[in-house]
Amino acid sequence: MNDIIGRVADKWTLLILEALDENGVVRFKELSRLIPGISQKMLTQTLRQMECDGLVKRTVYAEVPPRVEYELTPLGFSLGEAFCGVWTWAEKHYAEIEAARKKFARRQRG
Amino acid sequence: MNDIIGRVADKWTLLILEALDENGVVRFKELSRLIPGISQKMLTQTLRQMECDGLVKRTVYAEVPPRVEYELTPLGFSLGEAFCGVWTWAEKHYAEIEAARKKFARRQRG
DNA sequence: CAGAATCCTCCATGATACTG
DNA sequence: CAGTATCATGGAGGATTCTG
Numbered sequence: 001m002n003d004i005i006g007r008v009a010d011k012w013t014l015l016i017l018e019a020l021d022e023n024g025v026v027r028f029k030e031l032s033r034l035i036p037g038i039s040q041k042m043l044t045q046t047l048r049q050m051e052c053d054g055l056v057k058r059t060v061y062a063e064v065p066p067r068v069e070y071e072l073t074p075l076g077f078s079l080g081e082a083f084c085g086v087w088t089w090a091e092k093h094y095a096e097i098e099a100a101r102k103k104f105a106r107r108q109r110g
Numbered sequence: 111m112n113d114i115i116g117r118v119a120d121k122w123t124l125l126i127l128e129a130l131d132e133n134g135v136v137r138f139k140e141l142s143r144l145i146p147g148i149s150q151k152m153l154t155q156t157l158r159q160m161e162c163d164g165l166v167k168r169t170v171y172a173e174v175p176p177r178v179e180y181e182l183t184p185l186g187f188s189l190g191e192a193f194c195g196v197w198t199w200a201e202k203h204y205a206e207i208e209a210a211r212k213k214f215a216r217r218q219r220g
Numbered sequence: 221c222a223g224a225a226t227c228c229t230c231c232a233t234g235a236t237a238c239t240g
Numbered sequence: 241c242a243g244t245a246t247c248a249t250g251g252a253g254g255a256t257t258c259t260g
Binding site for chain 1: 111114115116118119120121124161162163164185188189191192193194195196197198199200201203204206207209210211213214215
Binding site for chain 3: 137139150151170173174175176177178
């Protein structure tokens with residue numbers, strides 16, 4: 001159980017989840033463009049993990065040049081909805097956290 | 111925004127959040143007992159971060175031996191509620207993920 | 221008891237090169 | 241294009257020691 005949370009609450013996993021949730025069916029290279037800062041290695045690795053966990057469906061087309069498409073499974077979409085609460089929490093309380101940090105910094109110096 | 115998620119979706123942060131949410135006001139040493147596997151360093155470090163972000167309130171008593179108590183702020187509790195969806199998701203779909211993993215492993219071998 | 225400070229290790233990740 | 245393979249490294253985190 002704890003390991004499920006650990007895998008699912010991963011930075012890259014969340015970003016991929018978001019990208020697929022918003023864009024539907026996406027090719028590998030397009031994904032890397034949609035997620036600034038991700039390396040090719042982490043994209044591959046995280047996608048494999050998500051596919052393994054049943055969050056992502058991977059479709060390979062026998063073409064030249066190769067084409068591989070990724071999309072969320074129903075399980076993947078349900079995870080997206082579950083995380084929705086956390087996203088909206090972050091947006092809603094962003095300013096509050098900023099303020100807390102500044103207050104904390106002042107307290108450290110004072 | 112992205113950094114908020116990154117900090118909040120941290121393994122130790124989540125475990126501390128859960129421990130405080132369930133147990134209310136807790137001393138440092140009791141926390142380390144409530145969270146098996148956490149080192150003294152990570153407990154201190156994560157608590158400081160959470161305090162800095164306004165998720166946790168820290169109270170020091172001028173006693174000998176020292177006593178320090180931790181508890182969630184309203185902001186901390188609200189984060190706990192936001193993550194509730196993810197927890198219940200994990201519980202609800204645990205078996206489904208397990209099955210997907212086994213299926214994936216078979217496919218790899220086959 | 222509740223930490224701060226130090227050292228050290230290992231692993232996740234990035235960078236690079238290669239391939240079908 | 242969509243990867244795999246290999247090497248290098250920075251930093252997260254553990255173990256230990258010390259202190260008010």
